Amino acid sequence: MLRTVAVILTIFVALEHFGFLALEMFLWDKPMGLMTFHTTQEFATASKALAANQGLYNGFLAVGLLWSLWRGRRDAKMFFLGCVVVAGLYGAATAMLSILFLQALPAALAFAATLASQAPDAVKS
16 A cells, blocks of 8 residues: 555656646746746746756656656665655755745655655555
8 A cells, every 4th residue: 555655656746847847848938937936037038948957857857756666666766756855955945935845745755655665564555
């Protein structure tokens, strides 16, 4: 049961990061991106290339998470989830507090569920 929860949470985090990729790479200077990131058109236009780079990194995180699930690589899954947690903490501290709940918390929950599901005393389902 816990292993299933860990997989579902990891897929959720990966899907979130594909969403971040789309927002940052393709919608940054569009109404949806402006509203999501609370930016002005002028700022968005000036920072479009930086946002696209950031979106690409979010895509790498998403692909890494899905790859780790596909290959059954717990170590890789923990690594990528850990990266997302750290990025979320940094984003919450430097950009928007909501990043803590939208990015860091789901990844931390997936990390904890993955860790607990593989513990020696974990109940197998």
